[in-house]
Amino acid sequence: MGRLTTHVLDLASGTPAAGMTIELVTLDGSVRRPVASATTNRDGRCDQPLLEGERFTAGVWQLEFHVAEYFAARRVPLTDPPFLDVVTIRFGVANPEQHLHVPLLVTPCSYSTYRGS
Numbered sequence: 535m536g537r538l539t540t541h542v543l544d545l546a547s548g549t550p551a552a553g554m555t556i557e558l559v560t561l562d563g564s565v566r567r568p569v570a571s572a573t574t575n576r577d578g579r580c581d582q583p584l585l586e587g588e589r590f591t592a593g594v595w596q597l598e599f600h601v602a603e604y605f606a607a608r609r610v611p612l613t614d615p616p617f618l619d620v621v622t623i624r625f626g627v628a629n630p631e632q633h634l635h636v637p638l639l640v641t642p643c644s645y646s647t648y649r650g651s
Contacts, residue, residue: 536630537586541579546641550578555600
């Protein structure tokens with residue numbers, strides 16, 4: 535059974551990004567449908583997969599990480615407006631039977647991702 539997971543690392547502090555809001559949406563052409571939201575735990579992970587089973591289907595998905603809100607809550611100095619506000623990672627799922635892990639490594643001014651396992 536396939537599932538989607540993520541985790542977030544705060545590279546500015548060298549720690550997991552605890553307390554970051556993440557939203558998951560599916561895209562069908564120009565139609566954006568919210569599917570799930572979660573807040574990262576103290577390990578920078580969600581307590582449950584963001585999506586699993588029959589709801590995890592082939593198609594175009596988008597993770598939205600609320601990074602400016604996260605850094606502001608930790609009193610990290612940010613520009614006004616913040617350079618990064620909501621980091622969006624749009625990705626395609628070809629095989630929803632697999633485990634897809636999409637992590638985020640982030641600072642107030644940069645981010646990186648990769649397809650994890």
